[in-house]
Amino acid sequence: MLDRLNITHQKTEIKDKVRELLPDGNFNTCLTCGACASACPATGILDMDPRKFVRMATLGMDAELERNPWIWACTMCKRCYDLCPMHLNIPQLVYYLRSQWPREERPKGILGSCDHHLKSRGGAMGVPLDDFTFTVEDLAQECREEQAGFETLKADIDRQGAFFALNQNSREPVTEPDELLPLWKILHTVGADWTYYSTMWAGENYCMFLADDPAWEKIIREQAEHIDRLGCKVLINTECGHSFFALWEGLQRFNIPHNFELKSIVELYAQWIREGKLKVNSDWNKTNIKFTVQDPCNLIRKSRGDDMARDLRFVVKQVVGEDNFVDMTPNLSNNFCCGGGGGSLQSGLNDERHIYGKVKFDQIMATGAGYVVTPCHNCHAQIEDLSHHFNGGYQTVHLWTLICLSLGILGENERVYLGPDLAEYGLE
Numbered sequence: 001m002l003d004r005l006n007i008t009h010q011k012t013e014i015k016d017k018v019r020e021l022l023p024d025g026n027f028n029t030c031l032t033c034g035a036c037a038s039a040c041p042a043t044g045i046l047d048m049d050p051r052k053f054v055r056m057a058t059l060g061m062d063a064e065l066e067r068n069p070w071i072w073a074c075t076m077c078k079r080c081y082d083l084c085p086m087h088l089n090i091p092q093l094v095y096y097l098r099s100q101w102p103r104e105e106r107p108k109g110i111l112g113s114c115d116h117h118l119k120s121r122g123g124a125m126g127v128p129l130d131d132f133t134f135t136v137e138d139l140a141q142e143c144r145e146e147q148a149g150f151e152t153l154k155a156d157i158d159r160q161g162a163f164f165a166l167n168q169n170s171r172e173p174v175t176e177p178d179e180l181l182p183l184w185k186i187l188h189t190v191g192a193d194w195t196y197y198s199t200m201w202a203g204e205n206y207c208m209f210l211a212d213d214p215a216w217e218k219i220i221r222e223q224a225e226h227i228d229r230l231g232c233k234v235l236i237n238t239e240c241g242h243s244f245f246a247l248w249e250g251l252q253r254f255n256i257p258h259n260f261e262l263k264s265i266v267e268l269y270a271q272w273i274r275e276g277k278l279k280v281n282s283d284w285n286k287t288n289i290k291f292t293v294q295d296p297c298n299l300i301r302k303s304r305g306d307d308m309a310r311d312l313r314f315v316v317k318q319v320v321g322e323d324n325f326v327d328m329t330p331n332l333s334n335n336f337c338c339g340g341g342g343g344s345l346q347s348g349l350n351d352e353r354h355i356y357g358k359v360k361f362d363q364i365m366a367t368g369a370g371y372v373v374t375p376c377h378n379c380h381a382q383i384e385d386l387s388h389h390f391n392g393g394y395q396t397v398h399l400w401t402l403i404c405l406s407l408g409i410l411g412e413n414e415r416v417y418l419g420p421d422l423a424e425y426g427l428e
């Protein structure tokens, strides 16, 4: 039971401002039905829920809303928005309130990631371009020399005229460089003509989570300009939901001109399998290991919808076997956020993040799956952490790992996320 509201001073500037900014921001029409609260995994955290939050706005409790820490626990996953009968945009109310905090007082982790990104013009981990370039060249060379079938593998940066531009979450080059190789090998296998780009090359965008519009825009605009200068036709977003959304939403929100099409690698995996370019199969899964998938909110509900979720399932079923796929309930666009979005991994609210994620953890455990496929870096980190925190015993795995495993091209050092049941598979 949440605490009762205690109205002292009334000031309705927040409600009025949001109504002015958003076509779906008239919170006076709230029916107080509570559908949002029952849809929300952040309900009860910090004694708050979305219905109560909206009530506070409509009742003019601006002082209590202005510095309410719950806005950093809400992941802006938009599940409440989809289920609200009045279609009230609660996540944008949260975004607006985040933007009103004095910048230097916003959560240090999110702020630091945004500032590192702006300063390095690479990614949130502040990696200088020289380091990224060295890692890419070194790994590609090693792969060419040591992995049979990849003697001509290319991994370029700023190759003029390449058809595909590829972004890269900076976590891989910094902390787990061997995770770069499976995706490169997939691109090599299908004969993709691709290049990384040097300006704002990383996919992640913590400035969006910081609700710093100018910084979010700068990252997207500089990327778009650079990709257009290279003449690339398609920008591939790697397996990362929030970076897809930051681009997809940012290009529209800031009216950024661009000549390329934005695609998720997930839809390209599906396309390449359908075209016979990726000859995956599930023969390797002889012991019928069960897999489930996490639908990243930013990639599914908030941007590309159920078509993308179906592509995701198509790919997973082709790779692990139709009978070895177990869906979570609920799923597709109605999926629950895992609690890793909205910058929560960097918000400092770790206890709250675990409480939030318990709903997802229970849904995963109910599938009985040994592996959760997570085509999103934030989902991946959060769902892996939930397994450790609540002793779930399941593994989290990228699609690129499974695809390469299925193709028989997964290298020995590229198995960090496989459990003991698959760590040695295909190496004998």
Ligand code: SF4
Pocket (backbone or CB within 6 Å): 029, 030, 031, 032, 033, 034, 035, 036, 037, 050, 051, 054, 083, 084, 085, 086, 087, 088
């Ligand atoms: S679901 Fe919509 S109408 Fe119902 S309480 Fe929440 S905000 Fe109000």
Ligand code: SF4
Pocket (backbone or CB within 6 Å): 039, 040, 041, 042, 043, 050, 073, 074, 075, 076, 077, 078, 079, 080, 081, 090, 091, 337
């Ligand atoms: S956006 Fe998600 S976390 Fe935030 S209030 Fe809505 S359902 Fe809850």
